Amino acid sequence: MDEEIDQTPRGLSLRVSVGLRNGLHARPAARLAREAQRYSADILLISETGEVDAKSMLDILSLAPPADAELTLLANGPDAREALQGLARFFTNMQE
Amino acid sequence: MARTVLLGTPVSPGIAIGRVRLTHTAVQDEERYIASDEVETEQEALRTAAEHVRTSFAATMENVPDDLAEYGDVIAAQMEIARDPKLIKGALARIAHKHICAAWALKLTVDELCALFRDMDDPYLRDRAQDIRAVGLRLREYLHSGPGHKGAATENGVLVAEDLSPADVMELDLDHVQAILTAEGGPTSHTAILSRGLRIPCLSDVTGLMTSVHEDDTLIVDGLEGCVLLQPDDEDVAQYRRRRQEYTDWETLTLKTATWPAEMCDGVRVMVQANLESTADLSSFPENGADGVGLYRTEFAFFRERLPDEDELVAEYSEVAKSLAPRHVVFRTLDVGADKMLRAQAALNEPNPALGLRGIRFCLRHPGIFRTQLRALMRAGINGNVSVMLPMISTLQELRQTRRIMQELHQELAAQKLPHESELPLGVMVETPAAAMICDALARECDFFSIGTNDLVHYLMAIDRNNRHVAYLNEPLHPAVIRTLKHIVDAAHQEGIGVSVCGELASDPFVLALLLGMGVDAVSASPRFVPGMKHLIRQFSAHECMELADNVLLSTDLTASQRMVREKLQQLLGRELSFHTSSLFTPMTS
Numbered sequence: 001m002d003e004e005i006d007q008t009p010r011g012l013s014l015r016v017s018v019g020l021r022n023g024l025h026a027r028p029a030a031r032l033a034r035e036a037q038r039y040s041a042d043i044l045l046i047s048e049t050g051e052v053d054a055k056s057m058l059d060i061l062s063l064a065p066p067a068d069a070e071l072t073l074l075a076n077g078p079d080a081r082e083a084l085q086g087l088a089r090f091f092t093n094m095q096e
Numbered sequence: 097m098a099r100t101v102l103l104g105t106p107v108s109p110g111i112a113i114g115r116v117r118l119t120h121t122a123v124q125d126e127e128r129y130i131a132s133d134e135v136e137t138e139q140e141a142l143r144t145a146a147e148h149v150r151t152s153f154a155a156t157m158e159n160v161p162d163d164l165a166e167y168g169d170v171i172a173a174q175m176e177i178a179r180d181p182k183l184i185k186g187a188l189a190r191i192a193h194k195h196i197c198a199a200w201a202l203k204l205t206v207d208e209l210c211a212l213f214r215d216m217d218d219p220y221l222r223d224r225a226q227d228i229r230a231v232g233l234r235l236r237e238y239l240h241s242g243p244g245h246k247g248a249a250t251e252n253g254v255l256v257a258e259d260l261s262p263a264d265v266m267e268l269d270l271d272h273v274q275a276i277l278t279a280e281g282g283p284t285s286h287t288a289i290l291s292r293g294l295r296i297p298c299l300s301d302v303t304g305l306m307t308s309v310h311e312d313d314t315l316i317v318d319g320l321e322g323c324v325l326l327q328p329d330d331e332d333v334a335q336y337r338r339r340r341q342e343y344t345d346w347e348t349l350t351l352k353t354a355t356w357p358a359e360m361c362d363g364v365r366v367m368v369q370a371n372l373e374s375t376a377d378l379s380s381f382p383e384n385g386a387d388g389v390g391l392y393r394t395e396f397a398f399f400r401e402r403l404p405d406e407d408e409l410v411a412e413y414s415e416v417a418k419s420l421a422p423r424h425v426v427f428r429t430l431d432v433g434a435d436k437m438l439r440a441q442a443a444l445n446e447p448n449p450a451l452g453l454r455g456i457r458f459c460l461r462h463p464g465i466f467r468t469q470l471r472a473l474m475r476a477g478i479n480g481n482v483s484v485m486l487p488m489i490s491t492l493q494e495l496r497q498t499r500r501i502m503q504e505l506h507q508e509l510a511a512q513k514l515p516h517e518s519e520l521p522l523g524v525m526v527e528t529p530a531a532a533m534i535c536d537a538l539a540r541e542c543d544f545f546s547i548g549t550n551d552l553v554h555y556l557m558a559i560d561r562n563n564r565h566v567a568y569l570n571e572p573l574h575p576a577v578i579r580t581l582k583h584i585v586d587a588a589h590q591e592g593i594g595v596s597v598c599g600e601l602a603s604d605p606f607v608l609a610l611l612l613g614m615g616v617d618a619v620s621a622s623p624r625f626v627p628g629m630k631h632l633i634r635q636f637s638a639h640e641c642m643e644l645a646d647n648v649l650l651s652t653d654l655t656a657s658q659r660m661v662r663e664k665l666q667q668l669l670g671r672e673l674s675f676h677t678s679s680l681f682t683p684m685t686s
Contacts, residue, residue, distance in 0.1 A: 030172065030173060034176070037179075053182065055181050056180050056181045057173075058177065058182045058183065058213075058228070059180075059182050061213075061221060062212060062213065062216075062221075064216065064221060068445060
């Protein structure tokens with residue numbers, strides 16, 4: 001998994017696909033925000049339409065990514081790598 | 097004495113006379129500038145409030161009653177909003193930057209977030225504004241009066257709130273609530289749905305509500321006409337007591353006579369059936385008096401974690417068929433698309449799913465799912481009272497293809513020696529203009545018609561049901577709609593098959609009278625409407641309805657049609673008309 005995480009000028013980044021049947025609706029959005037809140041790193045969720053705080057359910061909802069969207073996670077902070085690994089696991093589990 | 101009347105949207109019928117119990121303290125909202133040394137205190141107050149509200153949501157979650165389980169998700173989402181950085185950190189920052197008190201900062205943040213969500217295209221996301229507002233109200237209430245949550249009224253009274261969230265409603269001691277008034281909401285809000293289910297009169301979107309009523313004021317809630325009388329005098333109270341009595345008597349009478357046949361004055365009988373969502377709705381039988389089920393929606397089982405297998409479906413369909421026998425049950429095959437989607441469908445990402453791969457189109461594209469469902473229906477069919485209805489038919493081919501599949505399945509089932517019914521009555525749901533235009537051909541090859549009025553009106557008038565800019569065209573008395581309905585009914589009768597109407601409109605007295613006049617054989621509506629509809633039908637005569645329908649069919653002027661129908665119904669029913677729910681006209685106050 002580590003090789004998928006890239007070092008960019010803005011921090012560590014990772015591409016994920018949503019792959020949820022109804023997109024990121026309230027329940028998955030709430031769970032994603034909760035997962036993100038476990039880390040102290042600042043985490044951004046970036047789509048074609050904008051950048052939002054991954055720790056905010058409302059922010060994630062307002063991004064409204066479609067079910068098949070590809071998103072980028074961008075993390076900055078001491079536990080940035082752990083955060084991205086945790087969130088990658090989270091997206092994989094959600095799709096199962 | 098001059099009295100004030102407030103107008104609102106009646107979302108749950110009934111009349112109540114009682115004293116105001118304000119739930120939220122939104123009226124006395126504080127808007128105060130603070131000194132620099134107060135910033136810390138105000139921020140701490142907000143953090144404490146957020147913590148408290150989260151804890152109380154968690155406690156409510158534990159106590160969600162079974163029949164309201166679907167609202168558990170809503171509360172979970174609201175709990176998450178109560179910890180959301182966008183809301184909480186946003187408000188904390190406002191306190192520090194603008195030097196304003198916590199309640200004010202919170203209000204501004206909530207308003208900003210609500211505005212953001214209200215403008216979204218997706219109706220699902222638009223509705224989240226409701227959740228944000230609900231959380232905001234909880235927080236402000238805590239900031240104002242501390243831990244004593246007043247939502248749980250313990251004295252009799254009329255509950256007044258800006259808006260109520262499912263969590264609020266669940267905390268209510270419902271024995272003490274005479275009526276509910278909200279400043280926001282609408283007929284599809286949580287409050288509306290719950291109050292109807294609980295038979296509590298309710299008005300939403302009451303204009304000027306929060307500024308004109310005060311704790312302990314006596315007022316009259318007229319959930320039939322959609323108005324609130326402030327400071328009623330003795331005469332008003334006496335008049336509304338009589339009216340309430342009339343309504344209660346009417347309701348009791350309809351329930352008591354629910355099992356009587358729906359026979360018109362001149363002896364013509366029609367069937368009044370119920371639309372069911374799931375096996376949970378079976379509990380309303382036999383008290384609702386319905387002559388069977390005109391529409392059993394089968395989608396419920398398909399929206400769990402995984403697709404249902406054949407045995408699960410056989411169990412569900414058999415339970416319905418057995419518990420309702422000898423009454424007839426019409427099962428509509430999977431109709432996913434417009435509102436709810438399966439994974440396979442969502443993946444298509446159709447820009448306009450209402451016109452996309454839905455209903456029979458989806459089923460024929462995914463024969464695995466369709467065959468499983470049809471096999472289950474054929475197996476449940478041994479109970480002898482099962483019919484199958486196909487949604488969204490627009491070509492003859494779709495009907496023929498389904499018949500072919502059912503013949504194959506019959507051979508399969510016979511080879512497996514599984515008991516089943518090979519000749520289930522197969523009906524077409526007429527809801528596309530295409531089906532309406534070829535209904536003579538369809539009628540020759542199917543066993544019955546069912547008209548889905550909601551979709552038919554949308555497709556005929558070329559309007560998107562989620563688009564409020566064109567909502568004014570949602571007009572069932574439009575000559576295009578009336579003529580189409582008549583055309584379908586005549587085509588069915590020409591070929592000697594029955595025709596029923598299973599859309600929401602069937603329960604609307606104005607449309608019901610016209611449908612009877614056109615000669616439909618059955619109408620099907622939500623179970624709670626059935627007793628009232630039967631009572632209504634017994635006061636009509638087929639002859640008068642026919643005359644009315646003929647006149648409306650000749651009319652090309654919508655307003656004239658509306659006037660004709662309204663006058664006739666007023667003449668036939670008088671005050672009883674306002675006891676029925678009609679989306680068409682606001683009943684006239686007499």
